[in-house]
Amino acid sequence: MPVGPARMPLFDHLGELRMRLVRIIACLAIAVVVFYMATPMMGQFLLQPIVHYIPQDASGFAATVALDPFEGFATRFKISIWASVVACSPVILWQILAFFLPALKPNERKWFIPTFAAAVALFVFGTVFCYLVILDPAFQWLTEQADGLGSVMPRMSSYIDMIIKFELGFGVAFELPLIVFYLVIFDVIPYKKLRNSWRTVYVVLMVVSAMATPDASPVTMLLMFAALVVLYEGSLLIARLVLSKRIKKQNEELDAEEAEEAAQELATKKDKAKKAK
Numbered sequence: 001m002p003v004g005p006a007r008m009p010l011f012d013h014l015g016e017l018r019m020r021l022v023r024i025i026a027c028l029a030i031a032v033v034v035f036y037m038a039t040p041m042m043g044q045f046l047l048q049p050i051v052h053y054i055p056q057d058a059s060g061f062a063a064t065v066a067l068d069p070f071e072g073f074a075t076r077f078k079i080s081i082w083a084s085v086v087a088c089s090p091v092i093l094w095q096i097l098a099f100f101l102p103a104l105k106p107n108e109r110k111w112f113i114p115t116f117a118a119a120v121a122l123f124v125f126g127t128v129f130c131y132l133v134i135l136d137p138a139f140q141w142l143t144e145q146a147d148g149l150g151s152v153m154p155r156m157s158s159y160i161d162m163i164i165k166f167e168l169g170f171g172v173a174f175e176l177p178l179i180v181f182y183l184v185i186f187d188v189i190p191y192k193k194l195r196n197s198w199r200t201v202y203v204v205l206m207v208v209s210a211m212a213t214p215d216a217s218p219v220t221m222l223l224m225f226a227a228l229v230v231l232y233e234g235s236l237l238i239a240r241l242v243l244s245k246r247i248k249k250q251n252e253e254l255d256a257e258e259a260e261e262a263a264q265e266l267a268t269k270k271d272k273a274k275k276a277k
Helices: 010-037 039-053 071-087 089-103 112-144 156-173 176-185 191-196 198-212 218-242 244-276
Strands: none
Touching: 010 039, 010 071, 010 089, 039 071, 039 112, 039 156, 071 089, 071 156, 089 112, 112 156, 112 176, 112 218, 156 198, 156 218, 176 191, 176 218, 191 198, 191 218, 198 218, 218 244
16 A cells, blocks of 8 residues: 655645545445446345335335335435445545554554454444344334334335444444453553443443434344443453453552552541541
8 A cells, every 4th residue: 555755745745635535536436336236236135134024026026115206316326325435445444544644653553454454344243233133123113113003105215224324323333342442452441440330331332322223213222232232241351351461450550549549538537537636
């Protein structure tokens, strides 16, 4: 990957930024054209987990409804845009990295490749988990809410938009282990505090689950919450195994701080007692 020098004139930096933005836009434009042709197949793939909640045509495909002439084009364009962003994400990230990398220190650069690989793997795992586990019960609960009130019309744009939001929400939420790992490794929050504050963390995860699920249903919220709790506990376990020396040092520092605070508190109480006498 070509990387520019660390020190360059301002206009040279702007020129390099423009060059890298042009590469990103060109990559996205080509991908959008390619994926636009394949959007019917990708749309059916997205709808596959919930196909039994949608009327089917003679070929067994999901028969969604478009309410106006422009809805089909808008939906195909939306699918192709998101597919292009996902497919071109390595190029986008590499171009961004190549622009900022010269400003990083050597010991900071070494973390990029593992971070990039872990972030991609966790995002993919989150989307696959959503596709295989979440979509079916989520749409089952949502469609059942119309019982006794009316029938659900499977509008094309609404269903595709909801599925994309589900996939993105779970993909981003599954980056939690990476966040926890770096909180520990950079001493932002010591492992001991993360371990002892599990009640507070669980409440935060519940709030995140409520905000990240686009349908606001208790089913998907609880499923995401359960997945995040497992990921959080797993990330703490991995951090404890991989960063045992660092965690031991952090615990020693915390114990020393707590002992110092206890000594100061005891001294303050003694001073107050003497003044009271």
